[in-house]
Amino acid sequence: MKKRTISILIPFKNTAEFLPDCIQSIINQTYDNWEILAVNDHSTDNSLDVMHSYAQKETRINVLKNEGKGIIEALRTAYSHAQGTYITRMDSDDIMSPNKLENMVRSLEKLGQGHIALGKVKYFSKEGVGDGYKSYEKWLNHLTEKGLNYSEIYKECVIPSPCWMVHRTDLERAGSFTSNRYPEDYDLAFRFYEQDLKCIPTNELLHYWRDYGHRTSRTSEHYAQNYFLDIKLHYFLKLDRDNESPLVLWGAGNKGKTLAKNLLKKNIAFIWVCNNSNKIGLDIYDKRMNHYLELSKLQKAQVIITVANKEAQEFIKDYLQDQGKNRVQDYFFFC
Incomplete structure (x- = not known):
């Protein structure tokens, strides 16, 4: 039976130094029926050149220009070109474990639509990982081991933004990337929750999350605490009040x-x-x-x-x- 295609959405901006590790970790996957939709979000370094150099050698990589500005618009651009049965995200500065895609597809094919495939994550950094990130990693992985991610959804984002995979129809049902709310990953987690997509428990470490001082989640105003509180209150009033x-x-x-x-x-x-x-x-x-x-x-x-x-x-x-x-x-x- 022909393997189903996975569409991997990768917004990138000024991550030239990390892109080779990221893209190579995808090329090295044990599951090979994938496509990369890589969207340049107005990079000012040589990220675009790096991505084009990979695309010239690898036909499964499609390099696109962000039709708007920012990560939400980049995700929309990527998704508008996606052809896969399964959809996942990837951060351009992170690394996949070699069996990540195979593991997630196997989970989804076993349990069918209405489910989210997840994986445990691990932070890494040249400067060392801070206690806050270590605590978040431990908390998130504990939820993922049991598939109880929604049980603490109002505390913090319970779906790791670069380590989920869903059936395309389920992503459509959750509104895909039509929402303008930041943080976009937390907003999507709430929409998965709203649609009652079941989190598949796993003990597999599938994603390596890079931390560094100028990472977007550290520097963008869209990830400030008030944005998180606004999302929590919005969905509490909508879904659970x-x-x-x-x-x-x-x-x-x-x-x-x-x-x-x-x-x-x-x-x-x-x-x-x-x-x-x-x-x-x-x-x-x-x-x-x-x-x-x-x-x-x-x-x-x-x-x-x-x-x-x-x-x-x-x-x-x-x-x-x-x-x-x-x-x-x-x-x-x-x-």
């Missing part, structure tokens, strides 16, 4: 205050609580800060938690579970 239940915001740090301002701006009623004795009873933005025990007086409340401290999160989780509340139904960690 029960308007018949009281809404409670737990936490009065920077994220809690930002979220409170957004809720007030949208004229959405909420009760603000915390477990910080220094803030209980204060008026912030003309909104009274209540003791968290006020929760026990509410029927079927939904709780958004913006407390980042790990010990405090455990306390909050235990308290809410003792109240009979369920995660990603009654309470949602936004950090």
